[in-house]
Amino acid sequence: MRTELLLGGEWVSKEEKLPVVYPYTGEVVAEVSKASEEDVYKAIEVAKEGYEKLSALTPYERYEILMRASQLLKQRAEDFAKSLVLEVGKTIREARTEVQRAIQTLIFSAEEARRIGGEVIPIDAHPNGKSKIGFYLRQPVGIVSAITPFNFPLNLSMHKVAPALACGNAVILKPSERTPLTPLMLGEVLLEAGLPPQALSILPGYGDVGKAMTTHPDVRVVSFTGSRKIGEIITRQAGIKKVVLELGSNSAIVLHKDGDLKKAVQKTVLGGYAIAGQVCISVQRVFVHEELFDQFLEELEKAVNGLKVGDPMQEDTDVGPMIGVSEVQRVQEWIDEALHEGAKLITGGVSCGDRVSSVLLPTIVSLVPPNTKLYREEAFAPVVVVNPYKEVEEAIQMVNDSEYGLQVGVFTKDIDIAWEFIRKVQAGGVLINEGPNFRADHMPYGGVKYSGIGREGPRFAIEDYTEIKMVIFDLS
Known part of the structure; x- marks a missing residue:
């Protein structure tokens, strides 16, 4: 060194x-x-x-x-x-x-x-x-x-x-x-x-x-x-x-009712928990059409609970520590605030033991009110918010209800709906049937708003x- x-x-x-x-x-x-x-x-x-x-x-x-x-x-x-x-x-x-x-x-x-x-x-x-x-x-x-x-x-x-x-x-x-x-x-x-x-x-x-x-x-x-x-x-x-x-951002995934649920779950796990969520295009907010909401939550919880957490030097570890104990404590406070405001903890939300307290268990929180820090700010942590929506226009408004606008992922088979998101979402990148955490290093990469x-x-x-x-x- x-x-x-x-x-x-x-x-x-x-x-x-x-x-x-x-x-x-x-x-x-x-x-x-x-x-x-x-x-x-x-x-x-x-x-x-x-x-x-x-x-x-x-x-x-x-x-x-x-x-x-x-x-x-x-x-x-x-x-x-x-x-x-x-x-x-x-x-x-x-x-x-x-x-x-x-x-x-x-x-x-x-x-x-x-x-x-x-x-x-x-x-x-x-x-x-x-x-x-x-x-x-x-x-x-x-x-x-x-x-x-x-x-x-x-x-x-x-x-x-x-x-x-x-x-x-x-x-x-x-x-x-x-x-x-x-x-x-x-x-x-x-x-x-x-x-x-x-x-x-x-x-x-x-x-x-x-x-x-x-x-x-x-x-x-x-x-x-x-x-x-x-x-x-x-x-x-x-x-x-x-x-x-x-x-940075609090990037979103949108899963429409005709979207590939299995792929959306896979991309949420990859985008929400890689580098312990400490990525500016981490998946932080997931908006799921109400017809798929319960099934998506069930599949996501199963996938997240299957992640191996711990020593980052081990070849089979999926999620390692956050950069410091203070960051874990900050995010736990944000989770507690969301729960106090009526959100539901699906899994995670606690640090992984005293010795490795810089490790936060991969967390899912659903039905999170939009006035909470966990919804509005950049969590920069292995935490994913999952909320339902009914109509396409509502989902677009939910994505845009943020001071940030880096990248968003939209899962749909309908080209007209895809173009609706491309035209109206306020972000530097709109990825169709891909997570917002995807980046090829030669593409133009950056955001709008803050x-x-x-x-x-x-x-x-x-x-x-x-x-x-x-x-x-x-x-x-």
């Missing part, structure tokens, strides 16, 4: 440390150097040189660096996976999946490095444009600040770092203070692959580091994935620069990490 911070390609050890805690046991598995505001200022100065070096490389040369990095990551996949288990608490199978996704994100970013182009603009279509020809180019912005959360420390870092490097930008990354190990390992891989060292800094730290990264006038883009609360703070304090935000601003996916992120430069020739 790397425990030093990475400052402009140099590994730097600091006296102040950040403890990295294994969520399953509470054991401190590493202590990582803690960055300061001064480190940010140093990194930004070095990044200016890194930007000059990286942007001077040809698109093919940047492609080669990122492809070499993907091969190195592939060779070390199991080491990365075990690190993810230790710092996040996700199961070893989930960790391996994240590593494979990160490899694909890196490859897609490498490929996009060779496709960054422009467009001819017909200047002479304007009355004053006679004898003029124009086109625009896309050029790197310069310095990108990236801030990532704890739940996918490798792939979500990759979604910011790799496209930004593909354009020729220098990047300063602040991973979550809870999960800095895997991002530092990523830095090691990128340097070994031949990245100009000044073009990358990885600075584990707290809010003071994040504030310095987002407010500095030499930073041209801030890309943040995390909570709505912090996203709002960043938006206010960033100043005149691009801000890209992915702020779910964020902008889109990720290498091709679409590059739009934010580049500036358009207009060129006009007068040929008269």
